Amino acid sequence: MNRFVTLNRREFLKVSAAAGGGLLIGLYLPGRLEAATNTTAEEFLPNAFLRIAPDNTVTVISKHLEMGQGVYTGLPTIVADELDADWSHIRVESAPADATRYGNLAWGGTTQGTGGSTSVTNSWEQLRRAGATARAMLIAAAAHTWKVKAGTLRAANSYVIDPKGKRRASYGELSTLAATLTPPLDVKLKTPKQWKLIGKHVPRTDSVDKSSGKAIFAGDMRLPGMLTALVARSPLFGAKLKGFKVDAVKAMPGVKAVVAIPQGVAVVATDFWSAKLARDALQVEWDDSAAEKRSSDELLAQYLELSKKPGVVAHQSGDITKGLAGAAKKLEATFEFPYLAHAPMEPLACVVQLSDNACEIWAGSQAQTNDQATAAEVSGLKTGQVTIHTLLAGGSFGRRANPTADYVREGVEVAKATRALNAPIRLLWTREDDIRGGYYRPMYVHTIAAGLDRRGRPLAWQHRIIGQSILAGMANRAPSKDSVDFTSVEGAANLPYTIPDMLVDLHTTQVGVPVLWWRSVGSTHTAFSTEVMINELAIAAKQDPVAFRRALLKNHPRHLGVLNLAAQKAGWGKPLPKGRWRGVAVHKSFNSYVAEVAEISLADGKPKVERVVCAVDCGVAVNPDMVRAQMESGIIFGLSAALYGEITLKDGQVVQSNYHDYQIVRLPETPKIEVHIVPSQAKPTGVGEPGVPPLAPAVANAVFAATGKPVRRLPIRI
Numbered sequence: 001m002n003r004f005v006t007l008n009r010r011e012f013l014k015v016s017a018a019a020g021g022g023l024l025i026g027l028y029l030p031g032r033l034e035a036a037t038n039t040t041a042e043e044f045l046p047n048a049f050l051r052i053a054p055d056n057t058v059t060v061i062s063k064h065l066e067m068g069q070g071v072y073t074g075l076p077t078i079v080a081d082e083l084d085a086d087w088s089h090i091r092v093e094s095a096p097a098d099a100t101r102y103g104n105l106a107w108g109g110t111t112q113g114t115g116g117s118t119s120v121t122n123s124w125e126q127l128r129r130a131g132a133t134a135r136a137m138l139i140a141a142a143a144h145t146w147k148v149k150a151g152t153l154r155a156a157n158s159y160v161i162d163p164k165g166k167r168r169a170s171y172g173e174l175s176t177l178a179a180t181l182t183p184p185l186d187v188k189l190k191t192p193k194q195w196k197l198i199g200k201h202v203p204r205t206d207s208v209d210k211s212s213g214k215a216i217f218a219g220d221m222r223l224p225g226m227l228t229a230l231v232a233r234s235p236l237f238g239a240k241l242k243g244f245k246v247d248a249v250k251a252m253p254g255v256k257a258v259v260a261i262p263q264g265v266a267v268v269a270t271d272f273w274s275a276k277l278a279r280d281a282l283q284v285e286w287d288d289s290a291a292e293k294r295s296s297d298e299l300l301a302q303y304l305e306l307s308k309k310p311g312v313v314a315h316q317s318g319d320i321t322k323g324l325a326g327a328a329k330k331l332e333a334t335f336e337f338p339y340l341a342h343a344p345m346e347p348l349a350c351v352v353q354l355s356d357n358a359c360e361i362w363a364g365s366q367a368q369t370n371d372q373a374t375a376a377e378v379s380g381l382k383t384g385q386v387t388i389h390t391l392l393a394g395g396s397f398g399r400r401a402n403p404t405a406d407y408v409r410e411g412v413e414v415a416k417a418t419r420a421l422n423a424p425i426r427l428l429w430t431r432e433d434d435i436r437g438g439y440y441r442p443m444y445v446h447t448i449a450a451g452l453d454r455r456g457r458p459l460a461w462q463h464r465i466i467g468q469s470i471l472a473g474m475a476n477r478a479p480s481k482d483s484v485d486f487t488s489v490e491g492a493a494n495l496p497y498t499i500p501d502m503l504v505d506l507h508t509t510q511v512g513v514p515v516l517w518w519r520s521v522g523s524t525h526t527a528f529s530t531e532v533m534i535n536e537l538a539i540a541a542k543q544d545p546v547a548f549r550r551a552l553l554k555n556h557p558r559h560l561g562v563l564n565l566a567a568q569k570a571g572w573g574k575p576l577p578k579g580r581w582r583g584v585a586v587h588k589s590f591n592s593y594v595a596e597v598a599e600i601s602l603a604d605g606k607p608k609v610e611r612v613v614c615a616v617d618c619g620v621a622v623n624p625d626m627v628r629a630q631m632e633s634g635i636i637f638g639l640s641a642a643l644y645g646e647i648t649l650k651d652g653q654v655v656q657s658n659y660h661d662y663q664i665v666r667l668p669e670t671p672k673i674e675v676h677i678v679p680s681q682a683k684p685t686g687v688g689e690p691g692v693p694p695l696a697p698a699v700a701n702a703v704f705a706a707t708g709k710p711v712r713r714l715p716i717r718i
Helices: 009-018 071-083 119-146 171-178 207-212 272-281 296-306 320-325 368-379 406-417 431-436 523-540 545-552 557-570 624-643 695-707
Strands: 044-047 050-052 058-062 090-094 154-156 159-162 167-170 227-232 240-245 255-261 264-269 283-287 312-317 329-337 349-354 359-363 386-390 425-428 444-452 458-468 501-509 581-589 592-603 606-617 672-677
Touching: 044 119, 044 171, 050 119, 050 171, 058 071, 071 090, 071 119, 119 154, 119 159, 119 167, 119 171, 159 171, 167 171, 227 272, 227 406, 240 255, 240 264, 255 272, 255 406, 264 272, 264 406, 296 444, 296 458, 296 501, 320 444, 320 458, 320 501, 329 523, 349 406, 359 368, 359 406, 368 386, 368 406, 406 425, 444 523, 458 523, 523 545, 523 581, 523 695, 545 557, 545 581, 557 581, 557 592, 557 606, 557 672, 581 695, 592 695, 606 624, 606 695, 624 672, 624 695
Parallel strands: 058 090, 227 425, 359 386, 458 501, 606 672
Antiparallel strands: 044 050, 050 058, 154 159, 159 167, 227 264, 240 283, 255 264, 312 501, 329 444, 349 359, 349 425, 444 458, 581 592, 592 606
């Protein structure tokens, strides 16, 4: 996964000269090496991930987008610990768009982007080496100055210290000399016992700016002469622009231009409100001959018909026909899942400044490589002429990283169509644009048939999944007609439970609704169907749901570890107060293991989640506070989907439009949440998404305990 580049002295000197007097080492960085941005001749730049200034500040350069998940704290923690830096001196800035230096190693290192809960895990060794290399060079600089051996010195709190001579020098003081030294080809990393920041509490680096209003998001950007654009898009997916009338609109206050772009009609004005009023007044005619016009009910009926036929095999073991035929007891269930919108707090936005030979973009870019390439394609410029300034993002859950780079594409299209105005363009999506704009978690139908032997042990498991392919829209990853999109079956095709005869197959449907990964991707639906069905099997076998799972997970110690921890902390098996019920679920996603126990009550025939106990095994918890926050976030996000989440279509048009009819859990509905982290020295794994999948089935299983009726559709209706 990590790549190493060894430079000889001649190559090293060439690269150092290119850094403008700073020092850039070719450690673990593929391709041509260049200096990071915003450096001066006095600053110490030991590699592409950190910079030390004479004032003793350490700037960590983050290749990943900060969208609330805490990477602006997690990634600097890794660097600072190996560097022995004073946390109060740490600063963070976003890396430029440059996959050769900042590629996501979990994605092969050729693409820069954030997603799949990979930020910490793909950066772990890379950033440890970055910090350790800088520390070694600073110590070497001090040793050279004091004429002592480097091995006699130590580093602590942004100082190099000579215990014998009682001397010390700050990193800032040593930075200029360190920049002239040859970097070591190998460095020794700290052992876990030597960590001072990793696994401990450190303050978030972005909290003060976010709480004081200083943090800059795309909608906050202001450039001289900037204009605001809103786009009128078709209410039907797949419809094309046929014509529009602009005479009355052009005369409206603040309006500067009304132009056609491939996505619809853009209104450009001096401010948001002027642009919105003008867009509302537009008269647009659409060609809907190729548009998707089916309603959700029609799609569901077609999916249910498909569920009766065999699909493409995703996983097979044993003899499913024999297994089901030999079962003493057989259960069958159909599960239904609607489309889901991402609905982040910050709708899509970007600022584009386009000239004849350059394009600059300010956005909460989640996929810098794709956004940069898309902007180059639309503008007709070379990729190197496109600069991406990655800003903070107010949530995403996958929405800002889509194959078409839709909002960036629109922003550049508008800037290109209005070049005569010679003005930067701020493209904004409204909440309604966002909810109705497509790129949803796909709609799915699952069917499961399972059998138990006479002792109540599972013999057979037949699982069929019907839904759209997320990868179909990605040219380089799209599955062939007769192959399986793993994002549709993950969490089902790799079911951990010991069952002799298993078959998982898939029908990939063709629907004109744009779909995309949604926080925890395939596990959003597979965890629900599998964990609800396992629970039903436990009840049918007259066994305790936790004990039933324990027996089936004996070969999966990390699953078992989180299950046991969550059950213990939740008081599983102990009496509950009257009117309370529990449910449990356990699931692995993004290489992390999570179990959750939900405790509910019923009010007006609806479940109210009172308490959720979560256990997570994510390897080394770099920032335990961030891990807890992400588990809490995932639980609340998952609860919103479990209780309310549903995008429906009527004659092809999206019914929902804003938070009033696409609801999220509010503060009074938020349960008490407890998060327990399994101690580990394994490599860190993802935490941004794995908290979501177990929540809905845990709640559904608690509802089953309360009512005796299984829950097989989301959102939950009793």
